[in-house]
Amino acid sequence: MDLVDPRIENYALAHTSPFAGLLAEAAGQTREEMPSPGMMTAVPEGRLLQALIKLSGARRVLEVGTFTGVGALLMAEALPDDGELITIERDEGHAAIARGHFADSPLGDRITLIEGDAREEIERVPPPLDLVYIDAWKPDYEHYYGAAVPLLSPRGVIVADNVLLSGSVLDAGDNDSARGIVAFNERVQADERVHNVLLTVGDGLMLAWRA
Numbered sequence: 001m002d003l004v005d006p007r008i009e010n011y012a013l014a015h016t017s018p019f020a021g022l023l024a025e026a027a028g029q030t031r032e033e034m035p036s037p038g039m040m041t042a043v044p045e046g047r048l049l050q051a052l053i054k055l056s057g058a059r060r061v062l063e064v065g066t067f068t069g070v071g072a073l074l075m076a077e078a079l080p081d082d083g084e085l086i087t088i089e090r091d092e093g094h095a096a097i098a099r100g101h102f103a104d105s106p107l108g109d110r111i112t113l114i115e116g117d118a119r120e121e122i123e124r125v126p127p128p129l130d131l132v133y134i135d136a137w138k139p140d141y142e143h144y145y146g147a148a149v150p151l152l153s154p155r156g157v158i159v160a161d162n163v164l165l166s167g168s169v170l171d172a173g174d175n176d177s178a179r180g181i182v183a184f185n186e187r188v189q190a191d192e193r194v195h196n197v198l199l200t201v202g203d204g205l206m207l208a209w210r211a
Contacts, residue, residue: 001167026101041071050078058130063087064118065136069098074106088118128153135161141181141208157209164204
């Protein structure tokens with residue numbers, strides 16, 4: 001299901017700051033060499049994350065799901081010089097690729113990559129966090145969210161990607177990923193600790209922040 005007319009998506013993309021330099025190289029390599037390049041943070045979502053970091057003055061960011069590191073590089077670019085980005089990746093191959101990109105970047109010293117199961121590792125991340133970006137195993141979104149909310153700073157925001165899952169949230173059926181996303185969306189909507197908005201950007205973004 002096309003959530004937005006592809007012509008409108010292309011128009012929006014043409015009027016969004018493109019990736020450049022090392023970021024463009026990492027994104028290009030991901031598109032050419034990875035079997036599922038759609039897992040990479042796309043330009044509109046990435047630039048929105050940067051805007052949220054800049055506008056909020058965020059200094060500490062957690063990313064759940066590194067993939068090839070494009071999203072982490074994007075967010076690190078928006079952080080101040082003393083900013084810190086922690087990113088968690090379970091897949092050994094993805095983590096190795098991401099480490100290579102971070103090593104090549106002058107911003108690599110802002111990024112700490114943790115290789116492991118995010119369900120366990122997120123519990124070890126010290127607060128406060130100014131932004132948490134969730135883009136990992138969809139059936140576990142509820143767990144990531146539950147662990148992240150207590151870690152938020154007063155100005156902190158959680159951003160979760162793929163919360164429309166190509167429209168499958170309308171009829172999840174026996175699709176485990178869709179069912180996990182539906183459960184996550186409903187949990188956030190019912191959580192009185194936060195305000196939230198579900199945006200029809202890309203494959204859907206859920207933003208939640210302290211009420």
